[in-house]
Amino acid sequence: MAQLLRQPDVLLLDEPTNNLDLDARHRLYSVLDDWRGCLLVVSHDRALLDRMDRIAELDGGEVRFYGGNFSSYEETVAAEREVAEKNIRSAEQEVKREKREMQQARERAARRTSNAQRNLSNAGLPKIFAGTMKRNAQESAAKADGTHAARLSAARDKLDRAERAVRDEQKISLELPQTAVPAGRTLFLGSGIRVRELFDGVDLAIRGPERIALAAPNGAGKSTLLRVIHGSLAPEGGEVKRADGRVAFLSQRLDLLDDSRTVAENLAAFAPAMPPADRMNLLARFLFRGTRAHLPVGVLSGGERLRATLACVLFAEPAPQLLLLDEPTNNLDLISAGQLESALNAYRGAFVVVSHDERFLSEVKIDRWLRLDGGKLLEAGRG
Numbered sequence: 001m002a003q004l005l006r007q008p009d010v011l012l013l014d015e016p017t018n019n020l021d022l023d024a025r026h027r028l029y030s031v032l033d034d035w036r037g038c039l040l041v042v043s044h045d046r047a048l049l050d051r052m053d054r055i056a057e058l059d060g061g062e063v064r065f066y067g068g069n070f071s072s073y074e075e076t077v078a079a080e081r082e083v084a085e086k087n088i089r090s091a092e093q094e095v096k097r098e099k100r101e102m103q104q105a106r107e108r109a110a111r112r113t114s115n116a117q118r119n120l121s122n123a124g125l126p127k128i129f130a131g132t133m134k135r136n137a138q139e140s141a142a143k144a145d146g147t148h149a150a151r152l153s154a155a156r157d158k159l160d161r162a163e164r165a166v167r168d169e170q171k172i173s174l175e176l177p178q179t180a181v182p183a184g185r186t187l188f189l190g191s192g193i194r195v196r197e198l199f200d201g202v203d204l205a206i207r208g209p210e211r212i213a214l215a216a217p218n219g220a221g222k223s224t225l226l227r228v229i230h231g232s233l234a235p236e237g238g239e240v241k242r243a244d245g246r247v248a249f250l251s252q253r254l255d256l257l258d259d260s261r262t263v264a265e266n267l268a269a270f271a272p273a274m275p276p277a278d279r280m281n282l283l284a285r286f287l288f289r290g291t292r293a294h295l296p297v298g299v300l301s302g303g304e305r306l307r308a309t310l311a312c313v314l315f316a317e318p319a320p321q322l323l324l325l326d327e328p329t330n331n332l333d334l335i336s337a338g339q340l341e342s343a344l345n346a347y348r349g350a351f352v353v354v355s356h357d358e359r360f361l362s363e364v365k366i367d368r369w370l371r372l373d374g375g376k377l378l379e380a381g382r383g
């Protein structure tokens with residue numbers, strides 16, 4: 001903010017909203033809306049990116065510019081993807097057709113050679129002629145075969161190019177029936193919860209597969225309340241009951257896994273009854289393929305750490321019925337945030353999420369909004 005007062009010509013902002021709460025985000029948005037100079041923002045905050053005039057995408061060492069805001073960038077990318085996928089399908093057809101034609105040409109050539117041989121022996125020609133004619137037939141068949149092979153290989157190259165043109169979006173698709181929660185089951189019941197001077201007399205019941213967002217300004221005690229729900233912090237007053245063993249906490253630091261052990265070893269600890277081959281298949285679906293599954297968690301990137309944590313938490317035995325997520329998208333890039341959204345949309349249990357990321361909250365279909373205000377927990381309207 002102080003930078004803005006100096007009225008520079010060009011303003012560069014690097015992830016300006018990552019750790020801001022909702023009110024602070026909106027204050028920054030409106031300042032930027034009024035900003036008349038040139039503005040260059042690096043961000044994963046989709047609400048902020050939607051306020052830009054152009055989007056530059058840095059991918060594979062190249063920058064591409066797209067006119068319009070983030071939503072229109074997404075539309076363009078989706079349209080390009082559709083074209084690229086159509087190209088793949090037609091290239092696949094072409095490979096199939098070339099293969100068939102090559103096979104048919106080979107069969108025709110074989111028939112011709114044996115016909116010619118039969119005719120020659122019937123005609124009683126000397127062996128030397130027969131040999132020459134057979135050689136000629138073989139040579140022309142080989143030439144035709146070479147032409148078909150070249151066409152097939154051109155078709156395969158085209159398919160290869162079409163496949164490479166499709167962005168590797170790295171989607172995770174999951175089914176999580178084991179996380180289903182019966183509608184009436186009480187997962188957490190707290191009454192009169194008191195923690196220091198933060199809150200007193202907080203009541204909260206979580207029943208069935210509720211998808212809850214918890215909002216409040218920074219410092220209000222959101223993380224503290226999550227720890228009370230989780231059971232890692234005992235309140236100083238009040239009573240709490242929970243579905244023990246089936247509550248999982250994804251802290252912002254994603255420190256649930258053992259950094260010194262590999263992804264596969266961590267999953268084995270969470271899901272000991274799952275056969276090892278199933279574990280490897282599962283990790284492949286979380287995009288840990290081949291040797292990637294045997295990397296120690298400590299060396300993973302932020303996005304990989306998220307995927308490893310999700311695999312372990314969602315397939316833990318027993319499966320979680322209540323997930324607690326503390327500002328999960330703050331340090332995630334857009335692909336990782338999308339992966340988290342699809343995992344949460346496959347998840348069938350209850351969750352409480354603390355987040356200031358409006359786009360994330362709308363993607364995961366919140367059905368109950370809570371707000372910590374003046375030491376009380378209030379049911380709130382949207383946002």
Ligand SMILES: Nc1ncnc2c1ncn2[C@@H]1O[C@H](COP(=O)(O)OP(=O)(O)O)[C@@H](O)[C@H]1O
Pocket residue numbers: 198216217218219220221222223224225
């Ligand atoms: N273990 C602790 N002991 C004392 N104060 C704490 C402790 N943990 C957090 N706090 C304080 O409690 C307040 C609420 O923290 P927190 O729950 O992290 O808020 P939020 O997640 O809403 O930003 C902050 O002022 C913080 O400094």
Ligand SMILES: [Mg+2]
Pocket residue numbers: 222223224326
């Ligand atoms: Mg917090």
